[in-house]
Amino acid sequence: MIFIRKKHLSFWLDNEESLKFHPLKNETTVDVAIIGGGIVGITTGLMLKNKGFKVAIIESKRMASDVTGSTTAKLSICSSINYAQILSGSGEEIALKFKEASILAFDKISEIIKEYKIDCDYERMPLYIYSSNKKNFKDIKKEYDALKTLNIDVDLTNEFLTPFNEELPNEYNENNENSKSNESKENNIEYHNNGDNNPENYENIVNKAIKYNNQAQFHPKKYSDALIKHIKGDGSYIFERCKVLGIEEGEINRVKTENGDVLAKSVVIATNSPIYDPDSTLSYMTPVKSYMLGVYVKEELPDAMFVDINPFHTFRKTPTKKGDLLIIAGEHHITGHSKNTSDNFKKLIEFTKEKFELKDIGYFWSNQDNRPSDGLPIIGETSQKGIYVATGFGSWGMIKSTLTGMVLTDLISNKDNSYAEILSPKRLKNQKSIKKKCVSNFNTKDLNDEELKIVNDAISKLKIDEAKIVELPGRGVSIYKDSESNVFALHANCAHYGCRLSWNSAEKTWDCPQHGSMFDYKGNAIHGPTINNLKSYLK
Known part of the structure; x- marks a missing residue:
């Protein structure tokens, strides 16, 4: 691997x-x-x-x-484009209240850090939200319009620092060469300025960005x-x-x-x-999986945080003994809906290699959170x-x-x-539920002789580090063979609502695509909402 x-x-x-x-x-x-x-x-x-x-x-x-x-661990009053949805869906009064609440919570963190004298690498810096895909330029403008309606202090800028040096079409670079500051040339950090160019001519260029000033980051x-x-x-x-x-x-x-x-x-x-x-x-929520890399790159990284809404990636840096570590997140998908989660990490690595001169990949991990409707x-x-x-x-x-x-x-x-x-x-x-009803199955009776024969036959064909679901009449059995040839056979449906599970190859877990429960390959519940383990069929 x-x-x-x-x-x-x-x-x-x-x-x-x-x-x-x-x-x-x-x-x-x-x-x-x-x-x-x-x-x-x-x-x-x-x-x-x-x-x-x-x-x-x-x-x-x-x-x-x-x-x-x-x-x-980015600290901001908004993490992506969110206020336009709240404004259009819930109305201006609620959107204004949520804005006020977010600002109070943001300020509270700095108050806590000062009160308890916490050394947690807390640092103020701007957050840029933009799109590398021209199809979403309108979404940036829509979010900006919502932010101005709510009197949120942001700028809409077409001249901003990016965390990487993007190679743009020649015509684009030549027309905007004069817009680069001397500082950007000295630091080898590129400014993107569309000027009068038509963004429809380019498939992947950065257009205007929403700039949140004086946001922050820390060590959680x-x-x-x-x-x-x-x-x-x-x-x-x-x-x-x-x-x-x-x-x-x-x-x-x-x-x-x-x-x-x-x-x-x-x-x-x-x-x-x-x-x-x-x-x-x-x-009323969707569980969303995201993937992270902690990498060291040759580029000098700007003092800012970034969110690219399409293709969705976020960027921030953090100090380490070896220098600044760049943390990149991306490859988001609904939990349990990726055919091969190892590929999600691979794609994120390839993306990083395309954008940066990579020195070392220090860390890789994933996270999960619920997106409310x-x-x-x-x-x-x-x-x-x-x-x-x-x-x-x-x-x-x-x-x-x-x-x-x-x-x-x-x-x-x-x-x-x-x-x-x-x-x-x-x-x-x-509100109306956003969930489609899953086909529940709670049949966890012991396998009969015929079922056991089918499962054992499938196990005999398993390769090392391979997982699959064996379909039996009326239920499924998930099987996995670890690196030491130990085999695990479990009930293939979630112990929460009985929804069919999906194999997470990168982390060796069985994940629920409906509500986000996770089980390790031995059947132990390791992430809610479930609290029950999976039935094991092998003693």
């Missing part, structure tokens, strides 16, 4: 000594139980504790090691770990490697885990994809009193996790919050 000498690991998680916490040992009572130890749970936990609440964060893996540890693990240090103690707890099995609702809710129970009047579901979902939020995150109290949820961040989690902490702290404190209504999961009852 082409990645064998690279680290299949997020850069943020490498060389960072994680704080370690024990699993739950005895029944514990707190004011608020938070399920999920990512930046959402951490931020919310700290804000609640600062208001006098006793909290317990329950994490099935390690703190800030999953979605938070796999982000690109350093930031999260700094917050974690202020949560535990004085009646508050952090439990790692503690899998939640369910919630028993009541005046005092009981969060059941593998290691015991946590009792709390309030419960926050902060698991990216909610493992408890009384309002069916999953029916109306463009707004889902944050607030569910229809079950005392149980709150935060999800649907649309790959814009750093700001929205902070917004979650602010909103939920107010709600749990019985205070009014100006943004609670527009973000509430209860708003979804007036």
Whole structure:
């Protein structure tokens, strides 16, 4: 495999000594139980504790090691083109409120960094959003028009720095040679200026960009770990490697885990994809997979962040001991809908080689988030009193996790919050589900002799590192042979809603294309919304 000498690991998680916490040992009572130890749970936990609440964060893996540890960690009041959708779909009043909420959350992060004196490579810089495909120039203009309607401080510029030196058609370069500044020549950074040229003449050129001034970036693990240090103690707890099995609702809710129970009047579901979902939020979201590379290049990288909406890629740099590491994300697709996820990494590598003089690929990893149908995150109290949820961040989690902490702290404190209504999961009852009903299958009976013969025959033909689904009458069995010729045979449908799973060759997981659950090749649930493992047919 082409990645064998690279680290299949997020850069943020490498060389960072994680704080370690024990699993739950005895029944514990707190004011608020938070399920999920990512930046959402951490931020919310700290804000609640600062208001006098006793909290317990329950994490099935390690703190800030999953979605938070796999982000690109750009901090901005918008991550791509989003406000045009909210403005047209939800109206100006809601769009204005969401703008205000995003700005408050953005500012709150810098306040937290100053208050706790956090060293997390926080740096202010502009964000450029543009398109390399002429078919989407109109989308950039539409988003810009929406931003001006909402009085958001942005520029629409046709002269901007790009993270790479694009080789454009000769006529284009010659006509615009004079528009390059002396600074750009000295630093070997190219300006793109369309001038009077007709972009219809070119298939792949950069046109105008939306420029968000004074945005920021940071190291998400350093930031999260700094917050974690202020949560535990004085009646508050952090439990790692503690899998939640369910919630028993009541005046005092009981969060059941593998290691015991946590009792709390309030419960926050902060698991990216909610493992408890009384309002069916999953029916209004699409799980989206994205791929990241951490690379060293020969070019001098500009002090800016970039989002190219088509073909979709994002770029940022971060300091390391070896120099600036360029983090590139792309190859997005709906979870479970890629025929070969290894190819997604390969395509991202080829794209990077085309755009940059590559010195070394240090890291490769993927991440997943839920894209809400109306463009707004889902944050607030569910229809079950005392149980709150935060999800649907649309790959814009750093700001929205902070917004979650602010909103939920107010709600749990019985205070009014100006943004609670527009973000509430209860708003979804007036919307139409975007999900097509999957063909569910929960037939997990042991295989009979005839079925076992069919499965064993398929196993005998399996190659090393090959996976496939064996179709049986009335059900399917997924099989996989690892590098040591160990074979695993599992129920081929998700333990959540019974939807047929899809093989993820790059990460050796079975992924649900409907709601985004993930299982390792042994059948263990490793990403929600499911909490149950897959049935194994081989003893």
